[in-house]
Amino acid sequence: MSTNATLAIENRDALDTPVALSSFAAFRETFPLQGERLYTELFERNSEIVQTQKARFAVANLEKIMKATFEVSSVSGFDRMSLRDLSRQTGMSMGAIYSCISKKEDIALMVADIVRLSSELTRQHALRASSNWAQIEESIRFHLYASTLLQPWYFFLFFETRSLPEEQQQASTQIELDGIRSFEEQIKNGVSQGEFYTEDARMVANTIVVLMEDWYLKPWKNRLSGESHSDPVWQEKQINNYHRAVTDMVKKLLAKR
Amino acid sequence: MSTNATLAIENRDALDTPVALSSFAAFRETFPLQGERLYTELFERNSEIVQTQKARFAVANLEKIMKATFEVSSVSGFDRMSLRDLSRQTGMSMGAIYSCISKKEDIALMVADIVRLSSELTRQHALRASSNWAQIEESIRFHLYASTLLQPWYFFLFFETRSLPEEQQQASTQIELDGIRSFEEQIKNGVSQGEFYTEDARMVANTIVVLMEDWYLKPWKNRLSGESHSDPVWQEKQINNYHRAVTDMVKKLLAKR
DNA sequence: ACAAAAATAGAGCGAACGTTCGTTTTATGT
DNA sequence: ACATAAAACGAACGTTCGCTCTATTTTTGT
Numbered sequence A, B: 001m002s003t004n005a006t007l008a009i010e011n012r013d014a015l016d017t018p019v020a021l022s023s024f025a026a027f028r029e030t031f032p033l034q035g036e037r038l039y040t041e042l043f044e045r046n047s048e049i050v051q052t053q054k055a056r057f058a059v060a061n062l063e064k065i066m067k068a069t070f071e072v073s074s075v076s077g078f079d080r081m082s083l084r085d086l087s088r089q090t091g092m093s094m095g096a097i098y099s100c101i102s103k104k105e106d107i108a109l110m111v112a113d114i115v116r117l118s119s120e121l122t123r124q125h126a127l128r129a130s131s132n133w134a135q136i137e138e139s140i141r142f143h144l145y146a147s148t149l150l151q152p153w154y155f156f157l158f159f160e161t162r163s164l165p166e167e168q169q170q171a172s173t174q175i176e177l178d179g180i181r182s183f184e185e186q187i188k189n190g191v192s193q194g195e196f197y198t199e200d201a202r203m204v205a206n207t208i209v210v211l212m213e214d215w216y217l218k219p220w221k222n223r224l225s226g227e228s229h230s231d232p233v234w235q236e237k238q239i240n241n242y243h244r245a246v247t248d249m250v251k252k253l254l255a256k257r
Numbered sequence C: 001a002c003a004a005a006a007a008t009a010g011a012g013c014g015a016a017c018g019t020t021c022g023t024t025t026t027a028t029g030t
Numbered sequence D: 001a002c003a004t005a006a007a008a009c010g011a012a013c014g015t016t017c018g019c020t021c022t023a024t025t026t027t028t029g030t
Helices: A005-011 A025-028 A035-043 A055-076 A083-092 A103-125 A132-149 A151-163 A165-193 A201-217 A231-254 B007-012 B024-030 B035-045 B053-077 B084-088 B104-126 B132-149 B151-164 B164-192 B201-217 B233-254
Strands: none
Touching: A025 A132, A025 A231, A025 B164, A035 A055, A035 B132, A055 A083, A055 A103, A055 A151, A055 A201, A055 B053, A055 B151, A083 B053, A103 A132, A103 A151, A103 A165, A132 A165, A132 A201, A132 A231, A132 B024, A151 A165, A151 A201, A151 B053, A151 B151, A165 A201, A201 A231, A201 B201, A201 B233, B024 B132, B024 B233, B035 B053, B035 B104, B035 B233, B053 B084, B053 B151, B104 B132, B104 B151, B104 B164, B132 B151, B132 B164, B151 B164, B151 B201, B164 B201, B164 B233, B201 B233
16 A cells, blocks of 8 residues: 555656646546556555456456445445445455455555545646636636546545544545645735735635535535436536536635725 | 424424524523533433433433543444443443443434434524524524534534434435525525525525534634633634634625625 | 332343455466 | 466354343432
């Protein structure tokens, strides 16, 4: 298990190529943490734990394990998900599962690792934009896109952080605080440069972060009908609607009078 | 276990007396769900489950059980809290615990019951105010005050809802949706009466609710220093600061141009 | 002081859990 | 086609859980 996400990124330039943000469809094609690439990444980052040697088998099984974990544990939590449930859901034997992990907790640690990596990519991306407003708007967009593709991962980590080692818990809350502080500084920059006006930059920043959380924690709020979850056109529409709603709101909060 | 909060309220006029909102200190003195009254209420609402007959003992033990539950389960969740942990933390024997509950799940059900009752009180209170804005402002204030006094309860229910029976889960999300819809309607009323202006009443309403959740889910965000948690003056200041931050923000979002 | 109620300590139950390991099946290279 | 290494299997193990029960002591109300 990689303990330092930054180092891991530096060593692997595959994750350093820019991600397209022009539309969710474009993002989908360039964001590295999805599909087979995601599970290959997961395999390589946990090569010391995964006993299965051939990448082909390990990647396929990790995918089965993670997807089943999200499905089963979303019902009543990670603790109540037994590895026998997981065995049933994946169609794998207990032994096969234990050749991908060394203990149940590893699954949660892997989720935390990937979400942290995704957050790191989001943070890095924010540095590219030109104006303060563009930086805020693109940070929101990137985070919205990434947390949509990784929705089960973000959701899982939010609810299961408490059952991780304390050190990992602190890392998670630190990421949230960093996210707020990052927005806060961008806002304050804009204020001091006469681009925005607000009396409570911290509150606006916190509101943004909380609305980002709401997006992946309560999908049923925004994406109203349960059907056509996978229709790309409809999904593109939903996510862009939400992005515009958030940015319009922030624009209003930062408007000069 | 009462299955219908509304009925229980109708039968018991003690909960119908108005609650003071002029300050948190005033609220503290009139809000019924705290201290001994809270646990007495809990005892009476669960008289069919609690085997202990004398109210004096039952109330004292329920208080010990609930407080210990919040303390232990806040570390790593309700599922990982064993009743042996609870016995150690409360200083009670297994037998004594099981004379207050019939099974472990009862504890979580009691929390859900109280939080739902508190939400019901909040909802009822909202009907008193005169103008649309006063109604919004007072709803926020009431909810903020109540969820501060009952913080561990609200926190617990948010994270443990998933391990409750499905019927209870739906009830919880319904309460959240009702809360959003209630704010949405108040906003729309204000808009149609020319008091406010906004193009997305739903988004504003949702933001309010999400910021209310943030208050009791992440106390470390707003109440910065860990010390003096119980200093009433400092607490009054903190909560009023947050209330003003939220209402200022909502005011800005609903301002006519 | 005395009967009733409450609390105690702890042994014990069956079920379910995470984890292990000897065995069998499958895949791979020549 | 065959040998060997890798992967998958699933019964079994030891532990812990929620929960019950009993014998005994403490506290309470009158």
